[in-house]
Amino acid sequence: MKIDAPATTPNSGGAGNTFAHLGSMMAGAMFVWAILQQFLPHDLRTYFDKYSQRFFRYVYPYIQITFNEYGGERFMRSEAYSAIENYLSSSSATQAKRLKADMVRNNQSLVLSMDDHEEVSDEFNGVKLRWTSGKRGSRRQSVSFHSVGDEESGFYKLIFHKKHRDLILGPYLSHVLKQGKEIRFQNRQRKLYTNNGSYWNHVVFEHPATFNTIAMHPDKKQEIIDDLMTFSQSEDFYARIGRAWKRGYLLFGPPGTGKSTMIAAMANLLKYDIYDLELTAVRDNTSLRRLLIETSSKSIIVIEDIDCSLDLTGQRKKQEKVEEGKDGEVRDPGKQAAKDPDGEKPSRVTLSGLLNFIDGLWSSCGGERLLVFTTNHIEKLDPALIRKGRMDKHVELSYCRSEAFKVLAKNYLGIDAHHLFDDIGKLLNEVDLTPADVAEHLMPRSPSQNAEVCLEGLVVALEKAKMEGESKAEEAKLKGEESREEAKVEAKE
Ligand SMILES: Nc1ncnc2c1ncn2[C@@H]1O[C@H](COP(=O)(O)OP(=O)(O)OP(=O)(O)O)[C@@H](O)[C@H]1O
């Protein structure tokens, strides 16, 4: 960033005319001054210099700040420049006549910015200011002097009245940089990471799930959305109460109830990256810590099926019988069941290593992170692992009931009401069918299959499941009676 002394500026509209006027006045004055300089003695010239600067500052009360595209020692593209580019994208789209367009998000959407020598205005706390763009340097120069490729170097210039100096240099510029970074963050291509042993690999994350498509009771859904949004906006709160800016979610429920889908919906809602941690592939606690350190902020770290990942089901007192690992790590013999992907060496991650991962000192690095565990058997998990503070919010995803069914019907069939809804609602409250099962019946199997046919098929499936359930219950009852009879006979004998 470079703050310039007063100089001429480009023209624009009403305020622009004033600038143009001042500009030409100054140009004239400079010309006269250049001629006078040749005839004036040195002392007089210094004296004149000093007062002429003051005069110019008085008649031209504007300050300019230049933000160059490339700068610094290694001529890296300036962070401030790209933040400003993003910040100005919306005002450029509405104000500038010549625009530049660039592809983002894996060539899926366009970001507009103003073309060179364009100008846009902005307002902050009632203060008006202007941004202009430009380019300097020729292709040949940029190649020979710095390694920025064969591009010319662009710049943005901010022009404002000097009486607003404090406001602009302080709050306004930090607002611009913050907003610009936020826009860039929103436009970025999100990633899904997974660990290959102790290193992260990533692919582009594109999952269509959203909270709109998740079938669950609307109140429960809203509660989760509110919780997530509050978390993402609570940086100051977490700093004030002295807690790391992270939150743990435990999603539990039978298979096919939407746990993995909900994680994708969470990431899409908050625009976070996902780190899908395969715990059995992590060699030991040290590797686990390294993986944690390498995660970025604004991300969700997921451990799916935590009950199957490691033998974490035992109580912590088990660890009293630990044996010392080869690398000096505490090792629980019960945990040797988990193998690394090659099946060669067992994973030596321990429960205490995992607890450290969740809320040890290292877990606070980066900030703004969600940690999500999923399980089908919450009762198998060590209470220490899922206590509040570690897993702050426990969300049960359960069988599909009538409210959840309405969401599925809306999404899959595009209908809000149907005469079969009441029957289906009643049956769903009596039969345990997962949303995955219900969704399967709502998928059209041929182009001619309509909503009526899908719903009738679902009713048949539900009635069948109900009858099966009833006959199983009958069988169990009979068995129970038989065994009671036998017990009575035995007792008599
Ligand atoms: N609540 C739901 N809302 C919408 N779709 C759902 C829901 N639950 C399941 N589905 C559908 O069923 C499929 C399986 O769901 P998902 O993989 O999220 O289940 P899961 O709970 O993670 O199961 P598992 O415990 O076996 O991993 C998904 O493709 C999704 O389309």
Ligand SMILES: [Mg+2]
């Ligand atoms: Mg799953």
